[in-house]
Amino acid sequence: MTKAPFRLALAPLAIAAALITTPAHAGGVKAGTLIENTASATYDGGAGPVTIPSNTITVKVDELLDVTVTSRDSGPVSAAPGSAVLTFELTNTGNGPEAYTLAANPAVAGNDFDTTVNGLAVDTNGNGVYDPGVDQMLTGPATTAAIAADASLTVFVLVTIPGGVADGDQSDVSLLAEAVTGTGAPGTAFTGQGAGGGNAIVGSTGANATATGSLSVGITDVDLIKSATVRDPFGGTGIVPGATITYAIRAEVRGSGSVSDLVVTDAAPADTTYVAGSLKLDGATLTDAADADAGRSGTSGISVDLGTVSGGSSRTVTFQVTID
Ligand SMILES: [Ca+2]
Ligand SMILES: [Ca+2]
Numbered sequence: 001m002t003k004a005p006f007r008l009a010l011a012p013l014a015i016a017a018a019l020i021t022t023p024a025h026a027g028g029v030k031a032g033t034l035i036e037n038t039a040s041a042t043y044d045g046g047a048g049p050v051t052i053p054s055n056t057i058t059v060k061v062d063e064l065l066d067v068t069v070t071s072r073d074s075g076p077v078s079a080a081p082g083s084a085v086l087t088f089e090l091t092n093t094g095n096g097p098e099a100y101t102l103a104a105n106p107a108v109a110g111n112d113f114d115t116t117v118n119g120l121a122v123d124t125n126g127n128g129v130y131d132p133g134v135d136q137m138l139t140g141p142a143t144t145a146a147i148a149a150d151a152s153l154t155v156f157v158l159v160t161i162p163g164g165v166a167d168g169d170q171s172d173v174s175l176l177a178e179a180v181t182g183t184g185a186p187g188t189a190f191t192g193q194g195a196g197g198g199n200a201i202v203g204s205t206g207a208n209a210t211a212t213g214s215l216s217v218g219i220t221d222v223d224l225i226k227s228a229t230v231r232d233p234f235g236g237t238g239i240v241p242g243a244t245i246t247y248a249i250r251a252e253v254r255g256s257g258s259v260s261d262l263v264v265t266d267a268a269p270a271d272t273t274y275v276a277g278s279l280k281l282d283g284a285t286l287t288d289a290a291d292a293d294a295g296r297s298g299t300s301g302i303s304v305d306l307g308t309v310s311g312g313s314s315r316t317v318t319f320q321v322t323i324d
């Protein structure tokens with residue numbers, strides 16, 4: 001045992017050589033990993049060089065409990081009264097497998113209205129889109145399966161937007177994830193509850209995380225306003241045979257979104273005859289033929305295809321008939 005003091009004195013010199021290189025992970029070395037370290041010493045006691053090992057120190061890496069949550073939506077989700085889906089990503093930034101309980105809060109300060117949360121689902125088929133009946137619902141309390149260290153999970157929050165909301169109204173929904181093993185101040189330890197039998201220790205995130213997703217109400221509708229002016233053959237406004245009626249149909253698109261495939265149609269009324277070549281859109285003449293321009297006219301009446309029209313704009317179609 002006379003060698004013991006000598007051995008201890010040399011041990012620090014040998015530690016550097018014994019360090020193990022490990023791949024980088026967000027959460028560091030995996031929980032449960034054994035880190036072993038043995039020092040050695042060489043000496044000459046008079047009978048030639050002798051090398052002796054120290055005892056081996058083995059430590060087991062504890063499990064860090066950490067998590068991040070982010071919104072996966074590129075911006076506020078455009079929505080209308082009815083159902084909507086917010087998409088989040090949860091990442092286990094700890095170093096061991098961990099499950100998380102999830103809670104969605106629709107009552108975020110500053111909301112113009114609050115949604116009703118109908119449920120939480122995970123992206124079972126991994127396509128980034130909520131698929132009813134395919135993606136697994138998490139039922140109360142909503143808890144994920146264990147997620148491997150460094151792995152992520154896409155989570156959907158399913159909400160209902162109430163009636164009575166106004167165009168442009170906004171609402172946020174927050175999603176809280178908490179490590180099932182426990183949360184708390186960084187450094188809080190849960191003895192023996194780590195992966196591989198070590199301890200679980202709360203990491204810098206507190207083992208919980210919150211992210212917020214946003215909804216923006218886009219209600220777009222169309223008002224159609226029709227008016228008529230009459231000019232008689234005598235230069236007056238008498239409604240007599242031979243008089244010309246000019247109909248104007250104004251489509252007003254209201255709201256923050258847009259409408260698509262907006263088509264305005266009208267029929268020449270009984271006892272009148274369409275005036276060939278009188279069809280116009282915003283004052284520009286359209287041919288009666290069904291061709292490349294937006295309009296056409298025939299025995300069934302006029303039709304103008306306005307396509308996609310943004311909220312806050314209006315288009316006016318005019319045409320003329322004569323009274324038979
Ligand atoms: Ca765990
Ligand atoms: Ca899916």
Ligand SMILES: [Ca+2]
Pocket residue numbers: 286287288289290291292293294295296
């Ligand atoms: Ca045409």
